[in-house]
């Protein structure tokens with residue numbers, strides 16, 4: 001069976017994130033990605049998570065406690081546009097995930113926005129390890145969503161193919177703007193030839 005976008009994003013994480021890695025959850029929300037990442041990196045790794053909603057950070061902290069994964073998770077109640085400032089020096093990231101849009105069951109007016117999403121992507125891509133993925137699950141079915149989707153797609157399409165491979169995965173015959181995955185694999189560092 002073909003996987004839904006979120007399931008596919010999780011399959012990609014499972015096949016690329018390893019124990020000991022430092023990884024980023026750029027949109028913590030209810031913590032589903034944080035929990036998966038924490039189990040993949042293990043006690044020797046680190047998940048650094050960001051969300052602008054205090055409620056999301058609190059919920060996810062509780063989930064980490066209940067699942068025994070707190071030791072390897074650090075959560076920040078701050079926008080992901082500053083995420084690079086929280087990555088320890090000389091650390092290459094083993095994975096980065098974003099779920100764009102709003103937090104289901106919460107205030108739908110609090111969504112990710114093109115300007116801050118792009119700022120964050122641009123700051124984090126240079127920190128990604130060669131061979132690792134930045135994954136974006138793009139939900140565009142909200143007022144700001146179309147603008148964000150188009151801006152992110154435009155940015156990703158124009159990444160240098162020698163440095164990055166970009167995959168788009170999603171269903172093209174479903175109604176109501178189904179989410180899709182953008183997976184950006186770093187092929188080489190900008191400075192190396």
Ligand SMILES: C[S@@+](CC[C@H](N)C(=O)[O-])C[C@H]1O[C@@H](n2cnc3c(N)ncnc32)[C@H](O)[C@@H]1O
Nearest residue numbers: 027029030031032033051052079080099103112
């Ligand atoms: C689709 S939800 C994330 C779902 C989450 N990955 C999960 O597993 O439940 C999007 C989240 O992005 C958060 N968000 C919005 N703008 C943000 C920003 N600039 N930085 C970090 N998080 C942001 C929202 O508060 C919301 O919780």
